[in-house]
């Protein structure tokens with residue numbers, strides 16, 4: 001018997017059950033702190049907005065290079081992106 005459904009793949013609409021791996025793309029607001037006692041950095045997620053969720057089949061087939069290229073078109077302070 002399958003575990004209960006956790007969510008649905010945003011691409012193929014397949015059910016994703018509790019305990020199954022999946023791929024998520026999120027926008028996180030994070031804050032880094034150096035933990036002196038542990039002598040290591042820790043990153044705290046202050047806020048997270050889930051943009052989309054994919055089953056492992058869709059997630060493994062997802063073209064992250066395309067997403068990276070889209071993000072690279074967003075002008076930033078030191079961006080080398082130039083309008084055509």
Ligand SMILES: [Zn+2]
Pocket residue numbers: 009010011012013014054055056057058059
């Ligand atoms: Zn899928």
